[in-house]
Amino acid sequence: MKHVILTLSLLALVSCKDSKTQDKKTETVEHASESHNNHQNHEASGVYANAWINEIQKDNGHKWQADATTNEGVKKLQNTINTQSASSLEDYQKLAKQLNDEKNFVVKNCTMKGPSHDNLHVWLHPLIEKIDALLKVETVEDASKIATSIEENINAYSDYFK
DSSP states (O other): OHHHHHHHHHHHHHHHHHHHHHHHHHHHHHHHHHHHTHHHHHHHHTSSOOGGGGTOOOBTTBOBOOOHHHHHHHHHHHHHHHHOOOOSHHHHHHHHHHHHHHHHHHHHHOOOOHHHHHHHHHHHHHHHHHHHHHHHOOSHHHHHHHHHHHHHHHHTHHHHBO
16 A cells, blocks of 8 residues: 555656646747737737727817816827937837826826817827837837827827817
8 A cells, every 4th residue: 555655646746747847838838929929919909000080079070178287298298209219129118118107197187077088088098008018019110110100199189189
């Protein structure tokens, strides 16, 4: 009986060790696959597109009245995206951090309510996703495309708000 217990214990130890090695191999393969599909994930999530334009509405054909703080924050975003040039991943990540800080200013200080506020969110939510994607980007090519989409998003603000 002692020999059976000893044999089973040894088998259990050996099989546990092999299982851990297999898990590590699986994790490595999954990580590589995830990194490879990063570009496709950006396309699927819409960070390159400006589909929000199909959802936003005007105020009976006119621009919505935004509060002064929101306009101030958006002007900072416009200035940053229109004056900063980026050519490396480090540059794009620095740009993303600055845009994120300015976007947070808009979010924290907005006092708008009602339909104008609802439409601000139609404009703002895709911008938040794009800035988040730019913070996590892994290639200069993706960064450039996302930055262009961010620029279009930010500069379209004045088409819908005053």
